[in-house]
Amino acid sequence: xxxxxxxxxxxxxxxxxNEEIEFMIFSFxxxxxxxxxxxxxxxxxxxxxxxxxxxxxxxxSMLYSGKVINLNSIKGKKIDKHSTGGVGDKASLILAPxxxxxxxxxxxxxxxxxxxxxxxxxxxxxIPGFTTNVTLQQYKSIIKKCGAVLxxxxxxxxxxxxxxxxxxxxxxxxxxxxxxxxxxxSKKLAEGIDGLVLDVKTGSGAFMKSYEDSMALxxxxxxxxxxxxxxxxxxxxxxxxxxxNYIGNWLEVYESIKVLQGEKVDDLLELSLxxxxxxxxxxxxxxxxxxxxxxxxxMIESGKAFDKxxxxxxxxxxxxxxxxxPAKYPKSKIHEKLFANSSGYINTIDSFEIGMASLExxxxxxxxxxxxxxxxxxxxxxxIGQKISKGDLIAELFTDKKxxxxxxxxxxxxxxxxxxxxxxxxQIIKSISDFN
Amino acid sequence: xxxxxxxxxxxxxxxxxNEEIEFMIFSFxxxxxxxxxxxxxxxxxxxxxxxxxxxxxxxxSMLYSGKVINLNSIKGKKIDKHSTGGVGDKASLILAPxxxxxxxxxxxxxxxxxxxxxxxxxxxxxIPGFTTNVTLQQYKSIIKKCGAVLxxxxxxxxxxxxxxxxxxxxxxxxxxxxxxxxxxxSKKLAEGIDGLVLDVKTGSGAFMKSYEDSMALxxxxxxxxxxxxxxxxxxxxxxxxxxxNYIGNWLEVYESIKVLQGEKVDDLLELSLxxxxxxxxxxxxxxxxxxxxxxxxxMIESGKAFDKxxxxxxxxxxxxxxxxxPAKYPKSKIHEKLFANSSGYINTIDSFEIGMASLExxxxxxxxxxxxxxxxxxxxxxxIGQKISKGDLIAELFTDKKxxxxxxxxxxxxxxxxxxxxxxxxQIIKSISDFN
Numbered sequence: 065x066x067x068x069x070x071x072x073x074x075x076x077x078x079x080x081x082n083e084e085i086e087f088m089i090f091s092f093x094x095x096x097x098x099x100x101x102x103x104x105x106x107x108x109x110x111x112x113x114x115x116x117x118x119x120x121x122x123x124x125s126m127l128y129s130g131k132v133i134n135l136n137s138i139k140g141k142k143i144d145k146h147s148t149g150g151v152g153d154k155a156s157l158i159l160a161p162x163x164x165x166x167x168x169x170x171x172x173x174x175x176x177x178x179x180x181x182x183x184x185x186x187x188x189x190x191i192p193g194f195t196t197n198v199t200l201q202q203y204k205s206i207i208k209k210c211g212a213v214l215x216x217x218x219x220x221x222x223x224x225x226x227x228x229x230x231x232x233x234x235x236x237x238x239x240x241x242x243x244x245x246x247x248x249x250s251k252k253l254a255e256g257i258d259g260l261v262l263d264v265k266t267g268s269g270a271f272m273k274s275y276e277d278s279m280a281l282x283x284x285x286x287x288x289x290x291x292x293x294x295x296x297x298x299x300x301x302x303x304x305x306x307x308x309n310y311i312g313n314w315l316e317v318y319e320s321i322k323v324l325q326g327e328k329v330d331d332l333l334e335l336s337l338x339x340x341x342x343x344x345x346x347x348x349x350x351x352x353x354x355x356x357x358x359x360x361x362x363m364i365e366s367g368k369a370f371d372k373x374x375x376x377x378x379x380x381x382x383x384x385x386x387x388x389x390p391a392k393y394p395k396s397k398i399h400e401k402l403f404a405n406s407s408g409y410i411n412t413i414d415s416f417e418i419g420m421a422s423l424e425x426x427x428x429x430x431x432x433x434x435x436x437x438x439x440x441x442x443x444x445x446x447x448i449g450q451k452i453s454k455g456d457l458i459a460e461l462f463t464d465k466k467x468x469x470x471x472x473x474x475x476x477x478x479x480x481x482x483x484x485x486x487x488x489x490x491q492i493i494k495s496i497s498d499f500n
Numbered sequence: 501x502x503x504x505x506x507x508x509x510x511x512x513x514x515x516x517x518n519e520e521i522e523f524m525i526f527s528f529x530x531x532x533x534x535x536x537x538x539x540x541x542x543x544x545x546x547x548x549x550x551x552x553x554x555x556x557x558x559x560x561s562m563l564y565s566g567k568v569i570n571l572n573s574i575k576g577k578k579i580d581k582h583s584t585g586g587v588g589d590k591a592s593l594i595l596a597p598x599x600x601x602x603x604x605x606x607x608x609x610x611x612x613x614x615x616x617x618x619x620x621x622x623x624x625x626x627i628p629g630f631t632t633n634v635t636l637q638q639y640k641s642i643i644k645k646c647g648a649v650l651x652x653x654x655x656x657x658x659x660x661x662x663x664x665x666x667x668x669x670x671x672x673x674x675x676x677x678x679x680x681x682x683x684x685x686s687k688k689l690a691e692g693i694d695g696l697v698l699d700v701k702t703g704s705g706a707f708m709k710s711y712e713d714s715m716a717l718x719x720x721x722x723x724x725x726x727x728x729x730x731x732x733x734x735x736x737x738x739x740x741x742x743x744x745n746y747i748g749n750w751l752e753v754y755e756s757i758k759v760l761q762g763e764k765v766d767d768l769l770e771l772s773l774x775x776x777x778x779x780x781x782x783x784x785x786x787x788x789x790x791x792x793x794x795x796x797x798x799m800i801e802s803g804k805a806f807d808k809x810x811x812x813x814x815x816x817x818x819x820x821x822x823x824x825x826p827a828k829y830p831k832s833k834i835h836e837k838l839f840a841n842s843s844g845y846i847n848t849i850d851s852f853e854i855g856m857a858s859l860e861x862x863x864x865x866x867x868x869x870x871x872x873x874x875x876x877x878x879x880x881x882x883x884i885g886q887k888i889s890k891g892d893l894i895a896e897l898f899t900d901k902k903x904x905x906x907x908x909x910x911x912x913x914x915x916x917x918x919x920x921x922x923x924x925x926x927q928i929i930k931s932i933s934d935f936n
Contacts, residue, residue: 072672075546099536104671107543110511235540236508 067091067101074108082121089125093224099231106228106237114242119284120291122242126250129224133200135171135256138208141347142169143295145339146252147263148271148281149181151419152306152444154316155263156184156214158323158336159343161372164211165363166340166356168347171207171255172214173221177428177436180269180419182313185216190313190438194382210375222250241277245284249292259295259346261339262286266494267304269415275300275494286499297342297353300494301335305413305448307492308332312427312441312462318390324370331447331492337361338493353496396439396462402473404456408482410446417479418444421472425463437464446480449489503527503537510544518557525561529660535667542664542673550678555720556727558678562686565660569636571607571692574644577783578605579731581775582688583699584707584717585617587855588742588880590752591699592620592650594759594772595779597808600647601799602776602792604783607643607691608650609657613864613872616705616855618749621652626749626874630818646811658686677713681720685728695731695782697775698722702930703740705851711736711930722935733778733789736930737771741849741884743928744768748863748877748898754826760806767883767928773797774929789932832875832898838909840892844918846882853915854880857908861899873900882916885925 065087073080080088088105091097114122135142143163147153160170174196177183185196196216198206206213225247232238252260262285265271266278282298289296308329310319323329323336340363341356350356363369374384386393422428426437443460446452459476461469501523509516516524524541527533550558571578579599583589596606610632613619621632632652634642642649661683668674688696698721701707702714718734725732744765746755759765759772776799777792786792799805810820822829858864862873879896882888895912897905 068670068672071543075543075672100534100539100667101671103536103540104543104673107507107511107540108547108672111544111547231536234504235537236504236511236544237540 067097067105071101071105071108074105074112077112079115079118082117085118085121086125089122089129089224093129093227103231103235103237106232106235106243109242110237110240116287119242119245120288122246123249123253123288126222126224126228126246127253130222130254131220132254133171133203133256135169135204135207138169138204140167140169141258142171142256143259143261143343143347144170144172144252144255144257145261145263145343146248148265150265150303150307151180151269151415151422152308152311152316153182153265154187154308154310154320155332155336155339157187157317157320157373158332159340160212160214161324161376162336162340162360162363162369163343163347164376165368165372166344166347166359167211167349168344169207170212170343171203171257172212173217173251173255174214175217176432178432179430180416180423180428182311182316182428184214186436187313187316188214190317191377191382191386194377194380196380198380206379210372210379212372212376214376214380217251221254225250241281241284244281245288248285249288253292253294257294260289261342261346262296262298263339264298264300265303266300267302267415268413269306269419270303279495282497286497290499295346296499297346298497298499299339299342302331302490302492302494303415304490306415306418306444307335309443309445310441311418311422311444312425313436313438314393315441315443315462321370321373321387321390324364324373326364334492338496342496394439397464398461398466398469400461400469401457402459402461402476404452404454404458404482405477406482407453408451408484409487410448410450410452410480411483411485411487412481413446413448414479417475418442421475421479424468424472424475425461426465426468440464442476447489449487452482503533503541507537507541507544510541510548513548515551515554518553521554521557522561525558525565525660529565529663539667539671539673542668542671542679545679546673546676552723552727555678555681556724558682559685559689559724562658562660562664562682563689566658566690567656568690569607569639569692571605571640571643574605574640576603576605577694578607578692579695579697579779579783580606580608580688580691580693581697581699581779582684584701586701586739586743587616587705587851587858588744588747588752589618589701590623590744590746590756591768591772591775593623593753593756593809594768595776596648596650597760597812598772598776598796598799598805599779599783600812601804601808602780602795603647603785604780605643606648606779607639607693608648609653609687609691610650611653612868614868615866616852616859616864618747618752618864620650622872623749623752624650626753627813627818627822630813630816632816634816642815646808646815648808648812650812650816653687657690661686677717677720680717681724684721685724689728689730693730696725697778697782698732698734699775700734700736701739702736703738703851704849705742705855706739715931718933722933726935731782732935733782734933734935735774735778738926738928738930739851740926742851742854742880743771745879745881746877747854747858747880748861749872749874750829751877751879751898757806757809757823757826760800760809762800770928774932778932830875833900834898834902834905836897836905837893838895838897838912840888840890840894840918841913842918843889844887844920845923846884846886846888846916847919847921847923848917849882849884850915853911854878857911857915860904860908860911861897862901862904876900878912883925885923888918
């Protein structure tokens with residue numbers, strides 16, 4: 065096969081065969097096709113699209129560029145969740161212990177934060193001692209012991225994805241639904257799962273700003289999961305405002321503990337229960353998502369979910385002291401409060417800017433090399449539709465970077481639009497699609 | 501400026517400013533943008549197109565990546581011709597002396613052959629001693645002495661084009677009208693011309709197979725010439741059959757001499773007179789193309805054109821012996837004749853295959869490194885619409901490569917379709933557009 069001919073084929077809007085896709089991915093991954101040819105191929109695919117079958121093959125080729133974990137030796141269903149990322153999205157920390165407590169295995173491989181969104185790995189590592197860097201042997205043994213593992217991606221998982229993503233990042237070929245699908249699914253399918261719950265975010269803080277794009281991505285992900293005979297349920301959920309109130313790594317662990325201990329953080333609790341319910345259902349521990357939600361609620365009320373969280377943290381080397389006594393956690397040098405400078409109804413929140421503000425305080429990174437401050441972040445109170453009065457507490461900022469305070473305050477003030485007109489609160493769950 | 505943002509802009513179908521195009525071309529040429537970014541940019545431009553203004557700026561940036569020759573010290577107009585290439589197209593060798601004899605300067609920088617089409621440089625170099633490798637000083641002095649120069653492209657001319665073309669060749673981004681335009685015009689504008697006659701070929705042996713594509717390319721080339729305040733006349737001419745009867749380097753020099761000495765080779769003579777007439781007109785030596793054609797005819801009849809050709813060849817180091825006594829030219833080891841195996845009317849000729857057959861005999865090259873045999877080639881007699889009978893002489897083959905004979909015979913036989921139905925002969929001139 066000739067790479068120029070395959071680039072030309074895609075350029076002309078034709079579909080590539082499985083063998084042709086395989087040739088492109090494998091040859092690029094092994095350094096047999098130079099990056100200038102692969103980037104031309106990516107751009108042609110970006111603009112002319114890939115079919116369902118091509119997307120499945122892109123995924124397959126990227127998946128089998130690395131190791132695929134086999135969890136057949138572990139009894140029971142293995143179900144994971146994938147979120148496309150948002151601001152304040154700590155749902156993974158809440159649902160993994162809930163679902164594991166309900167008897168469904170949760171083998172979860174997560175990523176790090178970049179830009180305005182945080183990453184599950186960074187949040188977990190805010191717990192002193194917690195390691196996400198586990199061997200395949202440890203991965204299996206932790207799941208076997210407690211029904212869940214919260215790990216980072218090893219080098220053996222989908223190495224093609226890493227190479228391709230790095231090239232997409234510098235050639236303006238990131239925002240392609242088939243390419244995003246293959247990138248996500250090649251990693252998720254390597255985990256050894258039976259089913260997957262998808263949380264595709266939509267809104268100002270999400271990767272996909274419109275409902276239509278989010279649904280298109282959800283469908284593409286689900287189609288690909290089905291091509292691999294995995295069960296899948298896709299949620300489209302709101303990201304027009306931060307999820308919960310805590311943004312920043314330790315702050316999000318703290319809020320997760322509160323929810324696991326029964327505190328009613330409206331949107332965050334609702335989302336966690338729905339996603340857990342769907343996972344419990346896919347794990348054959350309930351007859352419906354609704355029954356799964358009911359079970360999930362029971363796991364919180366009974367304290368079993370929190371106990372499971374403690375168990376996971378302990379097995380992965382984390383210090384339980386701070387989970388039991390959060391007040392003992394190290395404090396940021398600066399703790400500033402921000403107050404409303406006008407009265408009215410919260411109309412819109414630019415969640416992207418809130419995420420960037422948190423990053424500026426030290427909670428995030430712009431490049432993969434940046435270091436994160438686990439203590440830094442924002443407690444952000446406003447919710448769309450809420451009435452506020454001038455002087456009300458809007459946000460609390462935690463940082464060691466004194467210089468960032470003024471710019472962050474400006475960012476947050478600019479991100480909140482207050483109007484005299486009432487506005488309906490956002491629904492956290494926009495849609496649930498059972499593609500099975 | 502950020503290359504990723506500019507790739508994204510073009511990817512999203514937006515137009516780039518002159519400064520942005522300049523940034524991309526200059527940065528790539530100077531090695532500041534990696535080829536994987538530039539190839540993604542090329543593919544985005546290939547699929548989303550470039551406007552007239554962008555095309556002019558692509559040309560400008562590529563032109564000024566190198567030296568622009570100034571011929572102001574030479575009196576009179578400087579007019580060149582550019583052909584998009586075809587099989588048996590030796591018109592440059594005929595029109596340069598005709599037009600120079602008529603008092604218009606012809607500063608002509610040509611290229612080498614690749615694939616099924618020959619190159620003017622290779623044809624000229626079939627004349628022993630002839631050098632196309634001249635310095636800028638020689639270039640000017642030859643023009644000053646005889647009114648024409650037939651040179652090769654130096655390294656100083658449009659170096660950006662060389663780099664970009666090499667990348668386009670391996671990333672399936674060649675067949676883009678704006679990119680073709682910038683490639684051709686950046687080199688032509690570097691010659692120091694006042695005007696340009698374009699010969700855009702259309703048909704089975706041409707780069708552009710359809711009339712519509714040929715006209716689109718002619719328009720794009722003309723628009724760009726006008727953006728640089730150059731006069732331009734564009735011809736669309738037939739390439740559904742080889743031009744004249746001789747294909748191969750020395751064979752084409754030989755046929756050119758015949759035409760310059762007054763032999764009536766129908767299509768080749770007609771094309772040469774038309775193109776010469778347009779050049780004489782653009783050079784202000786006639787009031788119309790028609791008057792220019794009349795003058796061109798006079799230059800042949802009077803012997804002035806042939807004398808001018810001898811003068812040019814002598815000034816560029818060529819041995820005149822073979823021009824005066826072609827029979828003295830070295831002979832190929834093999835001279836085979838090919839006869840018709842059926843009777844009827846010539847319906848279609850796959851000129852691409854005829855060009856490839858000539859290449860196989862040694863007259864062309866597949867890669868720029870291949871060596872050419874100047875003696876090799878084909879005398880090809882059939883013309884569309886002609887009646888032939890079984891046993892008629894179709895072609896004479898000249899080669900030193902005995903092994904190629906069988907395959908070439910097969911190729912030629914397959915390339916000619918004979919039908920019992922009469923067919924109208926092809927018109928060589930399909931259209932003339934004066935874009936001034």
